[in-house]
Amino acid sequence: MVKRWASVCRRGTSCPAPLHPDHFFHSHPHSHSIQHMSNTPLAIGIDMGGTSVKYGVVRGHEVLYTGEPIITADFPGPKALIAEFVRCIKAVQVDFPTVEAVGVGVPGFVDVQRGLVYELTNVRGWKNVALRNELTQATGLPCFAENDANAMCFAEFMHGAGKGARNLIAVTLGTGVGGGLVLDGRLYRGSTFGAGEIGQMSIDYRGKPFVHGNPGALESYAGIGPMSQRAAALYKKAKVKV
Incomplete structure (x- = not known):
């Protein structure tokens, strides 16, 4: 089902719904911890790479849903790939309507104060792209853009191998x-x-x-x-x- 949803999404048509969030509350091996975090806001995380883009829905450190990876080279230039981000965000919102924000990690220099992607070494055409503003305007959600390695580093600091370190x-x-x-x-x-x-x-x-x-x-x-x-x-x- 997930593969079908992602393939249709890439073609630019309306996307079938991904798995319903109730599925995770009843079948996830850590369902008690998820229920305990029920007041924590939902967010969509997008990990953009030179080869592929991964995305999903998270609540705190719990992953509730992951979509089929998007092949970066299938969408040449920032305009096409951002449009794909928007399509997938809106498709996810159908079954996760309480999502409150979007975070994007990109492989290059990012002015986090303005949400501006300066340049990406391994993805052609990305130079001075106002990623945050474009996603916010298209989805109506507050968006945040960060260098992907910084995002990973801070996640490990907060929840992973670096937890407790200074x-x-x-x-x-x-x-x-x-x-x-x-x-x-x-x-x-x-x-x-x-x-x-x-x-x-x-x-x-x-x-x-x-x-x-x-x-x-x-x-x-x-x-x-x-x-x-x-x-x-x-x-x-x-x-x-x-």
Whole structure:
């Protein structure tokens, strides 16, 4: 059912309803904790990546629903992908009408005060995009945009591996490489919202220039694409079939 709903949503038609929230209250293995949190507001979380976009409904730290991943490359440019976000948000609202907000994590520099995406290294066409305003105007919900690694870092600080710590470094490995910092109990973004962004850091000044011209960027070695290419080359050299 979820796959059917997501595939129809991607075609831009009206979306069949996802699973009803009552399903989770009765069948979730931690249903008692969910009921205990019944007064906590519902929110939609969107995790945008260079390869795919994941989204779902959360109440506090409990995940109530996850949608079928959206393939980022299927929607070239910010206009098409934002329209897809809006379609999926509205479809989710049919069965979760009490959703109060939307949070989006994006793989790049974000001015969180204005909700402005400056630039995304691994997603073409995203430069100076007013993501927060566009989503708010289209859905009527308050929206918040944040760097994805910062969002992950703060989530681990609040609910996960970093709970109880005062200082935390988090690293994300995916299409690219990202990083987040919590210093003295506060998420640290830096004066230009780029603190912790280690993906473009040069680790080999004799290396090949990467997308921004800097030689030997960490992401050119540790990102999924470069790692896959190197693995394929090594397999070919060793004459091993995969």
